[in-house]
Ligand code: PEP
């Protein structure tokens with residue numbers, strides 16, 4: 001049972017609710033309400049505070065997932081991309097230069113974050129996770145920048161943990177289709193169902209007119225979850241879920257049935273889901289639900 005949080009102050013609250021680590025730390029919230037880029041030292045101090053407080057449990061830092069609903073207007077201006085409202089150059093920001101794509105282009109900003117995270121890694125148990133990975137090339141590009149940061153720190157004589165797991169979010173149908181290849185190059189997978197549902201069913205998750213189409217139980221979504229779990233497990237990788245489906249106790253038994261064992265959610269949802277997890281009989285009920293056993 002892991003927690004999704006956005007601010008260091010939420011750590012004690014997550015632990016009080018029984019979280020055994022942070023499964024999703026939304027680092028982009030460092031950008032809100034400011035007109036400049038966070039510097040490496042800020043990332044370092046911020047991350048160090050979090051890993052220290054979460055220890056001995058792990059804290060999973062998702063690198064910047066900026067764009068659309070996570071808006072940083074000054075950054076949009078700097079990078080010339082649309083954040084929030086469509087522009088002439090980016091009529092469809094949800095499919096535009098956002099999240100990891102933006103980081104791969106704005107390398108200075110990305111490297112400041114990665115170097116800060118690496119420096120903080122010695123102060124607790126850190127995991128790094130890349131969002132919105134569409135395929136193997138993007139994962140390799142992000143990992144290459146991480147390696148570059150490690151090399152720089154080594155040259156500067158700055159220590160960092162040697163065993164930081166580097167994982168990815170599975171949020172796009174393309175990532176599901178190549179999850180077997182991604183799993184070979186990522187230490188763990190975490191399914192972001194909020195975006196996976198949006199991109200699979202071609203509906204804007206913020207658009208009230210098509211909200212009725214937002215169906216976590218759509219067979220296409222369930223198949224994608226299962227395909228990801230199977231691909232990850234075939235490679236011996238841990239596969240978790242950190243989208244809102246993880247925090248809805250109505251789905252707990254089904255997600256267990258599909259082989260998921262790591263659930264990350266808003267801290268307030270932990271107790272209810274935990275109760276459901278403890279009640280679930282992963283042998284009998286699940287076999288009945290899906291007609292075969294995954295345990
Ligand atoms: C997701 O897409 O499921 C997710 C957890 O990320 P976010 O909601 O921050 O996009």
Ligand code: MG
Nearest residue numbers: 171192194195
């Ligand atoms: Mg997402």
